[in-house]
Amino acid sequence: MNMPENVTELLQSIKNKPGAYLGEKSILRLKHFMDGYCLATEYAGIDFDLDTYYAFAEWLRTKYQVMSVVSYDTILTDRFSDDAAAFDAFFDEFELFLHEWEQ
Template sequence: MTEVRQRIAEVQSEYLYEMLQEIKKRPGMYLGKCSITRLRMLLDGYGLAQCELGLPRTDQEREFNGFQDWIQQKFNITSSHGWDSIILFYSADERDALDNFFKLFEKFQNGESPLPN
């Protein structure tokens, strides 16, 4: 079993951002419909599966944890709402929120400040 876990960890070592890019290209295929809520559920399931398999968190996954704080700073939110709920609140609907997620996530990845100049 340990060999299987090690092999899985090697194969998926930095897969999160690649997976998000694939979802961006074809959200209906991965999520069923364009929905930020469904994206959040998929990512939560992804994290749970890794935890259950005893896989260590990757650099990308640790970095992605900072997205929550970045979104809270961007929208000046101090409550405990998740990044998905915050983005949805400032969007027209689930589809718009999903589009906004990818725009905001790209800015986060590029190291842009969440605060206006």
């Protein structure tokens, strides 16, 4: 497994094979994995552009009119029936975000 070029590529890999990265579809596991990945790349001095990832969280707060600084896992967990549904919603929302972000 090669290191992904950017956060979008990493998230696509996780979406395609959540069991390989997280064990199961879980928004909480995704958030914890991404927190660890971001920290590890920072500590290792690896230039891994995370602007898109951080901008997504802000976009989601704006979309759902969340005034407090909470993370995307909290926003989605509050709105969907279970952890796996929130995981699927993350990727649906991320695709919408990317479409807007790239324009």
